[in-house]
Amino acid sequence: MKNKPFSMQVNLDDFIPASPEDKEYLSKMRPSSTFFKDGVKRLLKNKVAATSAFFIIVITISSILIPFFWPYEYEEMLGVTQGGFVDSSYSNLKPFEYGETEQQKIENGEKVFPHIFGTDNHGRDYFIRVVYGTRISLAVGFFASIIVLLLGVTIGSVAGYFGEKIDLIIMRIVDIIYSLPDMLVIILLSVVLKQTLNLEGTFLQAIGGNIISMLIVFGLLYWVSMSRLIRGQILSLREQEYILSAKANGAKASRIIRKHLIPNCISVVIISTCLQIPNAIFTESFLSFMGLGVNAPMPSLGSLASDALNGIYSYPHRLVIPAIVICLIVLSLNLFGDGLRDAFDPKLKH
Amino acid sequence: MHNKSPLIEVKNLKKYFDINVGMFRSKPLKAVDGVSFSINKGETLGLVGESGCGKTTVGRTILHLYTPTDGEIWYNGKQIKNKTDIREFRKKATMVFQDPYSSLDPRMTVSDIIGEPLDINKMYSSKKERRERILELMNHVGLNSEHASRYAHEFSGGQRQRIGIARSLAVNPDFIVCDEPVSALDVSIQAQVINMFEDLQQKLGLTYLFIAHDLLVVRHISDRIAVMYLGKIVELADAAEIYERPLHPYSKALLSAVPVPDPKLARTNNRIMLSGDIPSPLNAPSGCPFRTRCEYATEQCALEPPEFKQVSKGHFVACHKVEEINS
Incomplete structure (x- = not known):
């Protein structure tokens, strides 16, 4: 039936009873899709992020595997x-x-x-040294972010969930740490820890006290931004009724944080951890460049670049190669982190 | 149908929230100010009132989700005082929430949501037992067992509310606080859920405190009804009694606002229009809380708060002028 323009007549075609197929279609159960699956799907659709993820995986795997079959050693x-x-x-x-x-x-x-x-x-064969340097840089970035993740999430969720006095105290500590100049503290602490940490004879000796102290410093300094982030999330999540319901059922604080609050802000956690890694790698490279990084003969990308400075006119490739590797790692991690945020942050959903 | 021993007794319950006014000063917000009632075993007490009158706070304070400022809560002849009491009480008293969207954790499957009270109270010995209990509960509320591994966002409002109800039934409670459980649902679903509440009450012998602002729903499900205004109960009576013979001027106005599903009747209906707004509970009026909007108010109403007294059997009213108004 054709409607006249501007007439208020109802289109009767809209009121035809549903056929059995239509009903079937509406009542059919679609396969269950979780938040996580949706996110991964969106992530894979994002070409830049998928390529970066591929890059990260290739670099990580090769930095782990290549030293096993390479005929030269990094200190040989x-x-x-x-x-x-x-x-x-x-x-x-x-x-x-x-x-x-x-x-x-x-x-x-x-x-x-x-x-x-x-x-x-x-x-010494330069390729294997670059591979080892990448290994060290990635390891530092990875472990530093794990330390930051653990500390930040624990402290942030405690502050956010309990609120009031506990929150106030923790957040003031965070403010104080925020106001310290990072680099100064890292340099001072790594000098102090180098003296005080006694690593002679332990397996940590090969990596060197500097790296250990760097990890400690990372743990001490960089959890603050993570914990602020988590606290903010939890402050809004804890007002949800399912938290109240868990309380009404007698759930303890630890259970509520573990089972309800952290799973619900996990996407934020993953994203900011991913963006934390390049930050740590940069700092490590910078410190190694300054001579505060790994112990010789162990290379890191930063110390390789620093050593290359002496022969920069004759052998520029020795500076260019580690610099390119740092750039590639940091760039792809940043792009991947961005992609993760786009894929998992429900607020950015289109 | 139900015997007369009270399951829940609330005596002079008060809950004040401290609200910051200015930098360092705080002022008590009297959300619930001296509420007393009792609910018998197997009975449903409806709690009505307009938004912001403290209905939800009463429900949550009874379950100690808010620590009461003052007053006593008795369960089965035993006062709930310390933490152990509260822990035991929470296995017997649960809650159904208003918003079916925020009351279910979006990261949990239905079986985990329903099983959560079981997990918390360790009420099963094996995985199989847990699963069977969850399926039994889902069956109680009319959910399909295939739904168990799905997430809450895949369900409609009515189904979500059923999940919430199944969760509240998990610990085998005697008493359920239903905090506006149907107000977020549309009418056809409301009827289903309300009927389910009644079926469950008969099957499992439950006692409800049914909080709502929809008067027709409350009338349908409740045995007795309490009307709240500004943190106080102004009238409490049997459901039929209060609908036919409301005594407090506020209840009269409230009940006259019930929509009548017949336009002819509705036109002849004398609706009592109240002037003004509900006062802020931060500066509640002295004496009778309703006096600022009450057409019968006199000086006495401003001076002393009215006593909550019995006027006929089981019919309590808090009003100085109750005889004059209703004679």
């Missing part, structure tokens, strides 16, 4: 043989160049694994 000085002379032809090789003894081997028809990025001034 190729020109030095036990009891022999130092063969200086191995030092400062350009990419894909070989030392003297290696040249002879190649001439004899033997295969020699190439030095992809050349060697440094001590004759």
